[in-house]
Ligand SMILES: [Zn+2]
């Protein structure tokens with residue numbers, strides 16, 4: 001999982017490197033692109049981020065142990081590159097804002113307030129970009145956990161490693177994220193004429 | 198899960214939010230088999246709010262999967278491969 005420090009360096013021949021790159025890294029390129037796109041919300045940035053990540057992965061290939069979880073390893077590199085190279089220059093809210101947001105959404109009070117009344121029938125009519133827009137509208141940290149869990153099927157433990165946060169935080173952040181997503185979706189449902197009880 | 202009889206179901210759940218958290222654990226594949234059995238076999242069929250929540254959670258996940266995944270442009274994939282191969286040559 002580690003990119004630089006504390007991982008035993010492997011010694012690969014050039015042929016082995018190629019095999020790993022093509023056999024273990026490239027199969028995740030579509031998931032990785034989608035992650036890059038959902039983080040940056042910009043096709044050009046996503047392209048650069050994906051390219052940087054894959055070149056970095058190749059450069060640090062000896063920190064990767066053959067046959068281990070390549071997808072999680074790659075996702076972690078991409079997420080770190082995003083934070084270091086893209087998040088700074090984008091208009092995303094700063095870390096401070098985010099912590100306020102998170103502590104707000106971690107209060108039990110909000111759980112009681114947010115009980116989005118959303119019906120399955122309304123979802124069935126969302127055949128356009130509604131869900132995609134709703135997802136993109138979430139704060140990037142909430143968006144990220146939904147992508148990792150619901151789109152990519154990572155386990156909580158893997159998510160904790162990718163994001164460098166405790167498992168408990170993964171669980172609570174995911175719960176808040178889903179409430180927020182439902183909130184957005186019920187706004188769309190309302191616009192579509194579904195009444196909320 | 199079978200189709201429960203709505204008239205025999207509770208219309209209110211005293212622990213709706215805790216139940217929702219459990220439901221998400223189950224759908225995320227993070228619950229123990231005991232938690233799963235208890236919730237899916239006992240609770241869900243007799244509790245209307247949780248039964249609805251279950252179907253909502255499932256539907257949102259399906260919608261996300263069908264609407265929020267896009268493949269990398271082939272040109273970009275080829276580009277990355279080429280760059281790495283050139284890297285190898287150096
Ligand atoms: Zn219930």
Ligand SMILES: [Zn+2]
Nearest residue numbers: 212216240247
């Ligand atoms: Zn319950």
